[in-house]
Amino acid sequence: MRGEEVIASLKEFISDDTLIVSSNGNVSRQTYNFLPQPQVYLRGSMGLPMSIGLGLALAQPEKQVLVITGDGNFLMGLSSMTTIGYYKTDNLKIIILDNEIYATTGGQETVSSTVDYLKLLEGLGIQHYGSLNSIRSPSKLHEAFKILLTSKQTAVLHINVEEDIENLENIPWQPKEIKNKFMKNI
Amino acid sequence: MIKSIDILNYLSENNFELSTGVPCSYFKELFIELDKSAVIQYIAATREDEAVGIACGYYLGKKNCFLIMQNSGLATIGDAFTSLAQLYEIPLLIFVSYRGLEPDKTFPEHVIMGKVTESVLEAYGIPYWNMKGENWREILDEALEHMNKDSSVVCILVEKEVII
Numbered sequence: 001m002r003g004e005e006v007i008a009s010l011k012e013f014i015s016d017d018t019l020i021v022s023s024n025g026n027v028s029r030q031t032y033n034f035l036p037q038p039q040v041y042l043r044g045s046m047g048l049p050m051s052i053g054l055g056l057a058l059a060q061p062e063k064q065v066l067v068i069t070g071d072g073n074f075l076m077g078l079s080s081m082t083t084i085g086y087y088k089t090d091n092l093k094i095i096i097l098d099n100e101i102y103a104t105t106g107g108q109e110t111v112s113s114t115v116d117y118l119k120l121l122e123g124l125g126i127q128h129y130g131s132l133n134s135i136r137s138p139s140k141l142h143e144a145f146k147i148l149l150t151s152k153q154t155a156v157l158h159i160n161v162e163e164d165i166e167n168l169e170n171i172p173w174q175p176k177e178i179k180n181k182f183m184k185n186i
Numbered sequence: 187m188i189k190s191i192d193i194l195n196y197l198s199e200n201n202f203e204l205s206t207g208v209p210c211s212y213f214k215e216l217f218i219e220l221d222k223s224a225v226i227q228y229i230a231a232t233r234e235d236e237a238v239g240i241a242c243g244y245y246l247g248k249k250n251c252f253l254i255m256q257n258s259g260l261a262t263i264g265d266a267f268t269s270l271a272q273l274y275e276i277p278l279l280i281f282v283s284y285r286g287l288e289p290d291k292t293f294p295e296h297v298i299m300g301k302v303t304e305s306v307l308e309a310y311g312i313p314y315w316n317m318k319g320e321n322w323r324e325i326l327d328e329a330l331e332h333m334n335k336d337s338s339v340v341c342i343l344v345e346k347e348v349i350i
């Protein structure tokens with residue numbers, strides 16, 4: 001299954017109380033195109049989506065905050081995961097879409113293939129975590145979404161995905177517009 | 187000299203409920219007071235750019251967070267400024283210790299950053315104030331007014347032994 005298919009299939013699991021932070025590049029473009037709007041669509045600040053998610057989760061404890069990030073972005077912000085492991089903000093959930101490449105910039109390899117995500121997440125003190133090596137059926141993915149999004153603790157789901165076929169167009173909203181629409185909707 | 191508790195009270199009165207950053211010894215007393223504070227929580231970030239991410243996320247959630255860091259952190263957080271806080275016009279108040287102002291044989295690691303600190307802020311287009319002396323409230327009032335009016339990042343430079 002490709003990353004964009006995973007994002008599109010999140011739709012039925014997202015409620016009005018879910019606030020999404022999506023990492024720069026393809027992930028935010030797919031989130032913009034396939035999931036309810038408005039959400040936080042990052043244009044830059046590579047490595048920071050998890051930190052932004054932590055801040056948002058602290059400010060909005062009654063809402064569920066879902067960070068969707070690629071593996072390159074996650075690895076750049078890896079040290080921020082120790083902060084997340086330490087503070088254990090229960091309403092923060094993270095999905096890592098791992099295609100082992102920097103897809104938006106032309107498919108250069110990341111070093112993600114060397115990481116054992118289950119051991120990493122356990123070692124970071126993340127309370128609830130899982131990893132899907134391959135998605136053979138949608139039902140397995142849906143079950144993993146349910147577990148992630150109903151978890152009462154900080155939870156992280158790592159998913160190995162296939163490379164997307166093509167990059168989507170940039171998000172038409174200007175960054176200030178993204179901020180204003182998102183904040184107005186909370 | 188400015189008492190840490192007075193600064194925290196001022197910030198609390200101005201609706202700051204969270205703080206984050208990376209410590210500097212110039213803020214040692216401030217961190218002791220923050221640790222005791224029941225109204226302002228502190229999140230210990232691992233890097234200064236991470237702290238910018240946390241503060242921006244907190245703002246998007248409609249609450250205010252200020253940052254504390256050493257001026258060395260200004261060299262770490264360029265992209266967090268230009269492609270997040272400044273790009274999305276997110277107001278941020280940052281307290282930055284002004285290390286390396288004088289030649290220092292004991293701490294040579296601060297000397298180069300000390301020389302370029304103000305040029306770096308000017309290059310980013312970030313307004314800054316050097317906070318010292320008894321008019322610190324007026325300085326913070328002015329900085330916050332600027333921050334809110336322009337939805338911009340503002341920096342407060344803090345020299346040695348200014349905050350006690």
